[in-house]
Amino acid sequence: MNNCIVIIPTYNEIENIESIIRAVLSQHKPFHVLIIDDNSPDHTADKVVMLQSEYGGRLFLEKRAKKSGLGTAYVHGFKWALQNNYDFIFEMDADFSHNPYDLEKLYDACHFGDADLSIGSRYVTGVNVVNWPLSRVLMSYFASVYVRMITGMKIHDATAGFVCYKRAVLEAINLDKIRFVGYAFQIEMKYRTYCKKFAISEVPIIFTDRTKGQSKMSNSIIIEAVFGVIMLRLKKLVNSL
Numbered sequence: 001m002n003n004c005i006v007i008i009p010t011y012n013e014i015e016n017i018e019s020i021i022r023a024v025l026s027q028h029k030p031f032h033v034l035i036i037d038d039n040s041p042d043h044t045a046d047k048v049v050m051l052q053s054e055y056g057g058r059l060f061l062e063k064r065a066k067k068s069g070l071g072t073a074y075v076h077g078f079k080w081a082l083q084n085n086y087d088f089i090f091e092m093d094a095d096f097s098h099n100p101y102d103l104e105k106l107y108d109a110c111h112f113g114d115a116d117l118s119i120g121s122r123y124v125t126g127v128n129v130v131n132w133p134l135s136r137v138l139m140s141y142f143a144s145v146y147v148r149m150i151t152g153m154k155i156h157d158a159t160a161g162f163v164c165y166k167r168a169v170l171e172a173i174n175l176d177k178i179r180f181v182g183y184a185f186q187i188e189m190k191y192r193t194y195c196k197k198f199a200i201s202e203v204p205i206i207f208t209d210r211t212k213g214q215s216k217m218s219n220s221i222i223i224e225a226v227f228g229v230i231m232l233r234l235k236k237l238v239n240s241l
């Protein structure tokens with residue numbers, strides 16, 4: 001299993017970056033890590049460069065000129081991962097809201113199970129979210145209900161940002177057509193995977209809110225998600241997805 005790359009987008013994650021990289025790269029499974037940093041003013045990328053001398057060919061950094069959203073950061077990372085011949089491509093946040101020791105569960109679902117996309121899901125067995133304000137839990141939970149109603153996808157955590165793709169999924173999706181930049185990007189990727197008839201499975205995880213640094217959630221991200229789901233459904237109906 002030396003064909004796994006964990007893509008971590010970062011913007012101002014100086015308080016988390018070293019520990020998250022160490023937590024992934026110290027596991028007995030030989031994961032590789034790709035950080036996509038948007039020129040964070042807190043110099044997150046400098047810390048990555050420092051750690052590269054320690055982790056040799058297992059830690060990679062792509063720097064972009066300015067903050068351009070989580071979605072385009074992942075698209076950049078997906079293209080990089082395909083070019084560099086990785087077979088299992090993971091998404092994970094930098095802030096420990098996703099437990100890096102759950103990476104292996106996502107891998108198992110794709111490698112030993114029949115999933116093409118495995119999702120670290122907060123809502124597949126009740127509501128497994130720790131320390132989020134109730135308003136954020138309700139918004140996230142009902143966002144998934146809303147996505148299910150509009151798209152017909154039978155998944156419980158449509159906005160999850162902790163996933164593992166088999167290479168074939170990312171090869172089948174036209175990454176240049178991905179249009180959303182915020183959390184709607186997470187919905188769009190799952191919907192495009194579903195429309196291509198790949199197998200999606202949800203693996204229960206516990207999501208714990210960050211204790212260091214700040215969320216980049218904003219009103220424009222919420223608005224994009226609300227209208228984005230409807231747009232995706234309409235595009236599917238006219239066969240232009």
Ligand SMILES: Nc1nc2c(ncn2[C@@H]2O[C@H](COP(=O)(O)OP(=O)(O)O[C@H]3O[C@H](CO)[C@@H](O)[C@H](O)[C@@H]3O)[C@@H](O)[C@H]2O)c(=O)[nH]1
Nearest residue numbers: 009010011038068069070073093094159161183215216217
């Ligand atoms: N490069 C880059 N990284 C970004 C950007 N915006 C956010 N990130 C990075 O993306 C990760 C997630 O961003 P957060 O802002 O911490 O997300 P959250 O509010 O905790 O949102 C969580 O819930 C969402 C809704 O359920 C999820 O969609 C999301 O993935 C995440 O799990 C972090 O590593 C953060 O640094 C950006 O513009 N550029």
